[in-house]
Amino acid sequence: MERLHGFDFHDSCRAYAMQLRTYTPQAPLSGFVDYFWYFEGYSPPHSKELALPDGSIELVISLSDAKINLFDREHKDLMRTYGSSVICGPHSEFFIIDTSAETTVLGIHFKPGGIAPFLNMPVNELHNIHVSLETMWGVRVQELREALFVSKTVDDKFRTLEDSLIMLASRPLIRHPAVSFALNEFLSLPHTRPLSDVIGQIGLSQRRFIQIFKAEVGLTPKLFCRLRRFQEVLNRIDHAKSVNWLDVAIACGYYDQMHFIKDFQAFSSLNPTEYLLRQCMHQNHVALPN
Helix, strand or coil: CEEEEEEEEECCCCEEEEEEEEECCCCCHHHCEEEEEEEECCCCCCCEEEECCCCCEEEEEECCCCCCEEECCCCCCCEEECCCEEEECCCCCCEEEECCCCCCEEEEEECCCCCHHHCCCCHHHHCCCEEEHHHHHCCHHHHHHHHHHHCCCHHHHHHHHHHHHHHHCCCCCCCCHHHHHHHHHHHHCCCCCCHHHHHHHHCCCHHHHHHHHHHHHCCCHHHHHHHHHHHHHHHHHCCCCCCCHHHHHHHCCCCCHHHHHHHHHHHHCCCHHHHHHHECCCCCEEEECC
8 A cells, every 4th residue: 555645844944845655565564564665855954853762663775875874862963874774773762863965765664573573683682773784684785775776666666675575584474472462552552551461461471571572672661651652742742833731741641740841851852842843844853953
C-alpha cells in the first residue's frame, strides 16, 4: 500500500516545500516494518534540527552524493559523517541532524523490535548510537544502493527495497511471543495498566522478560513505556497554537506537572513551551538556531 504526500510547510522565517512518499510493505515484512519512505526537496532556513527520541529504529540510505551527517550532542559544531547509509538505533536521547544541504533519501521505519531478524546482535547494543549500514551488512549495502539507483521510479525503488530486505534477514521473521504480547499491551494501553501487571501475565521472571525485551526492542520495558508517554504528549500538541499543559500532563498519565516537565526536558532538552515555538514539520523535529 502506498501513500503520496505533498507538503507545503511554513515556519517563522520562510516557507519551504518538500515531497514525502511512504509505502507499507506486504506480509511478512508488514509485521516488522511500519513503512518505507522517500524524502526529497527539504530545504529549511535552519542548518540543524533536534531529532527527538521515540524508541524506534530507522534505516536511512542516501540516494545522492551527499553524505549523512550528524552532530555531537555535547559539542554541537562537531560533525560526524556516516557515509551513504546509517542505522539509527533505538534512542532515548535526542540527536542532532544536518539540514544544511538538500538531499534525497530513502528509509525504513521499523516497528518496535522489528529490526531484530535483520541483525546478528542484540538490538540493545544499538541503544542511543548510529552505525554505518556497511558495518552491519557489508558489501550487500553497496549492492542494494546500486539496485536502488537503477530503479527508475520511486515505486520501483520501494519494490527493490522490499525484495532486498527479505533477502537480508539473518533469522526467521518471527517475534518472541512474550515481546509480542507486551508490545500489544504497551502500544494500546500505555498508561492505564501497571507494567508489573503485564509482566505478570507473561509467565516469565521479571529479569528474564526484561532481558528478552531489551534484546529484541533495544530498551527496557520501563524506558519504552516512558517514551510512549512522551510521544503521546507530542501527538496531542502537534502544531497546536495554545496548550493547557496541566490537562495534557494528566491526560498522558503524569502524576503532576513537575513530573511531566522533568520527563519532557530529559527526552528533548527543551521545556514544553520552547518546543512549541521551535517545532518543525514533524513532531519529532525541532529547529536549532543557526
